[in-house]
Amino acid sequence: MAIQKLYAGAKLREMRARLALTQKIFADKLGVSLPYLNQMENNHRPVSASVVLALAQEFGLDVTELTVGESERLVSDMREALADPVFAKTAPPLADLRLAASNAPALARAFLDLHRAYRQTHERLASLDEALGRDDASLRASPWEEVRDFFHYCDNYIDAIDRAAEHFAAPATPRQDILKTATEALAKRGIALAFSGNPDLRHYDPATRTLTLSDRSAGPTQRFQLLLQVALLTQNELIEATLDLARFTTPEARDIAKIGLANYFAGAALLPYRAFQQAALETRHDLERLADLFGASIEQVAHRLSTLQRPGAKGIPFFFVRVDQAGTITKRHSATRLQFARFGGACPLWNVHRAFETPGQFLRQLAETPDGVRYLCLARDVSKPGGAFHAPVKRFAIGLGCEVQHAPALVYSDGLDLKGRFEPFGISCRICERSDCHQRSVPPLERRLRVDPDRRGLLPYEIAD
Template sequence: MATQKLYAGVKLREIRGRLGLTQKAFADKLSVSLPYLNQMENNHRPVSAAVVLALAQEFGLDVTELTVGESERLVTDMREALADPVFTTPTPAVADLRLAASNAPALARAFLDLHRAYRQTHERLASLDEALGREDASLRPSAWEEVRDFFHYCDNYLDAMDRAAEHFAASAINGKTVESAAQDLLRRSGISLHYSDKAPLRHYDPHARRLDISARASGPSQRFQLLHQVALLTQNDLLEATLDLARFSTPEARDIAKIGLANYFAGAALLPYRAFLAAAQEVRHDLERLADIFGASIEQVGHRLSTLQRPGAKGIPFFFVRVDQAGTITKRHSSTRLQFARFGGACPLWNVHRAFEAPGQFLRQLAETPDGVRYLCLARDVSKPAGAFLAPVRRYAIGLGCEVQHAAQMVYADGLDLKGRFEPIGISCRICERTNCHQRSVPPLEGRLRINPNARDILPYEIA
């Protein structure tokens, strides 16, 4: 496979701006000419190996910043959007999409916003209840999707929030746990804490200064909800400043994002960055041992592993996903080159779907995506009982994985033949390039079809 050239002009300009350097000063530091730097910053030339080395040596830059991040996510999202049947012209080549994502990321995001608005309009018109006879049926952006994309494009790592949570966790000294530190903070603030069988998962009454948490929830859930409320009470200025910078389009999106940011703080306080990273490396990313060490759930641990992207102290780049029994993706975060479909479900060949068939077990899979990248994938079911007879049980499956070159750092790679067979998986049938997939649900938009009425194989057509 040919080595892909690295075009990272937007990222170079961002790094230079962060350092407060002029183009000439930056070029001098990198030992290149001013015209050469200008060409790299405008993606007329790829970033050379010598420049990558100079960035690492001169500025201590984590060079993975140049290769993993918004650009690949934009390419994947644009490919999926362009696979929509509304586009009748041939889909642009991946190389062209990469140039668009690198040179004009704002334009790429605007295109995705436009496509999302089109889909929302189409879905509303398909529903008579929404399209006919209602005065309030005007198009509104989906607040949920807007917030999801906010976390998606910041690598699911928020440095200021993460460090604030780590600072709070550091206050749990002299044998105290983070939970007891949170309880002490509530007492000092004059807030009473109650665990009740009749309470919802969490309810705070600001007038009575009373916090109720469900006694039927699991220990990790109780701790998480306690820390969520601590975030709302002690980090409001930071939450609001982050929301101001995000510039959400609706009050609903801003409110949903505030919950997401408080959740981020809670997870980062329960699993503080440096302590959690060190423990993860020591136990070789054994999720069960990490859950036991930190008093967290398997899902909380898996999610946290996907956020360990602090510059200068990065962990293994993981992807994390949660799906329901219908195959719908309800959470998705990726620090790897693997990106998830924005609409619909995940590839049916992925082991995360089989987790429901093996409750309580970790399933391992060596998988390869159409771009030739190989991954070690884990999957496990997660049940969330409501704590009473006949109460509904929420069931999900979580998936966690990394590129195979990191697999030796994971206990789950033990006993696997990392040079053996890798199962082919994809992202979405509409943009998957595979021509011989027995689980394909719809034809790929990028391929021509050959249809022979006198012959039938697994699929009723062949992909040229």
């Protein structure tokens, strides 16, 4: 089996810039010549084992950071952007995209920002009401997308907030004690906790210093909302400092991100990193047992598993996604090589869409993407009752998975033939190269088509080799 060479030029340059070292000093500390370092930083040579060892010993680098950066995400996002018909005649080959992502990631991100701005301009012009009826219809990035991308490129792991949440939860043991810790934290600030039948999940009144939670909500939701308010009231300085570093372009994006960081704190306090990671290993990542141990919901547990990316103590790389009944992705994160479509729905061959047909059950799927990577995929519906007969029920499905080499560490792999048949699935039809997919909706971007009026197969056209 051939050993894959490690090219990490962008990471080396970023690290040297962060340490404010010249190439000469950096090369001396790594024990290599200046020309050799220059070649590694420009991906003309792979990073050698001795350099990896020197990075770990000299700078305390978690060497897994060299292999799980943002390159795969950038390639996937660029391929999807280039699926836009505007690039139909100029789309570069995949090899060029990989070079751009590894050698010039800042340029790749700038391209994605430019395409996003183009999309938003196009959408505005497509609606006369939007384009002509509003005085403030100036072009700017969507705050929601800006925040989504912030978490996406942070690996959905915010170290300072994660550690602060773990410290906050340290005196507690799972379930009831975290409630005691949270209510005591509020009581120290003169804030009372109350419950009501109000449909709002959470309401804090600064005038009366009262936090009111809905008694219609399930226990895990109440705990999460309580911890979220604790984050806003006790961790404001840390959250604001994190927002300052992120440099969001609009006040709306900053406001959305603040709630996102408070949500992150709540999840990390409910499921503290080290205790949760240890329990995950002991239960073989059994979502139901973990939910019961920590008084959390299955969705909260699945989401938390996808964030265990602390340097030096990383868990299994998972992807996590939540979709609605229309197939729209409402939450997404991947610490694996699998990256989800930024726009539109997910692949219809993926088992997450079938979860709505079998409520209350876990579906298992052994699946393979067009690049040959194999995954164990889990899916389950997560209905959220409204608490009253006439209240609407929110219905979602969640998907969680990992690359198949990690599957034995999951209880869900029991009884599966991990060397048997893997079902095909992809990310988006426009960037999926499979020619025999019966669910294909549009042709692939990078392939030529043949149309035979006298023949009709699975598709009304053939995809040329």
